[in-house]
């Protein structure tokens with residue numbers, strides 16, 4: 202009589218469990234590599250943004266401040282952590298498209314001619330194109346493209362208004378204005394924080410999203426406590 206080979210169920214279970222553990226380790230490796238790659242690309246793009254800022258001492262540190270404050274405003278508005286990251290990326294890279302704008306226009310001390318404005322106004326779309334090839338910057342690319350749209354529809358490049366403007370872009374827009382106002386420019390000194398906040402309040406509901414302005418003012422107030 203042929204003997205039956207008994208299978209050991211606990212051995213099957215151990216093999217299955219080992220295979221499962223192995224697949225978890227692979228998934229973790231892939232996840233880690235993905236984040237490393239994302240960080241490396243972000244750092245390369247940040248290098249480009251820093252190179253851009255180095256051309257103009259008045260904007261030095263601007264992108265990193267917009268990213269840091271933008272993240273805090275996004276959190277205050279209750280955005281999901283992944284969207285807070287999008288705001289941070291877009292804050293860092295929002296003006297990267299200025300790489301495509303000639304230095305003579307970027308550094309011009311006087312007012313720009315209509316033709317020069319035309320070139321300058323291309324920077325959000327150029328910036329979005331620069332980051333577009335990276336799939337994980339999809340949200341950031343959208344926020345970069347729309348960071349000069351205005352709540353009342355008077356901005357560029359697409360003249361979007363109100364909620365049609367992505368929220369991440371509305372956040373970058375408000376923080377960008379605040380940081381620009383509180384930084385010295387070649388044509389004016391820096392405003393103090395209270396004066397800058399007063400200007401934001403004036404623009405709230407007109408060129409800037411009121412809700413985002415309120416969130417920024419709340420974040421700034423927290424710093425005083």
Ligand SMILES: [Fe+2]
Pocket residue numbers: 295296324348349
């Ligand atoms: Fe810009």
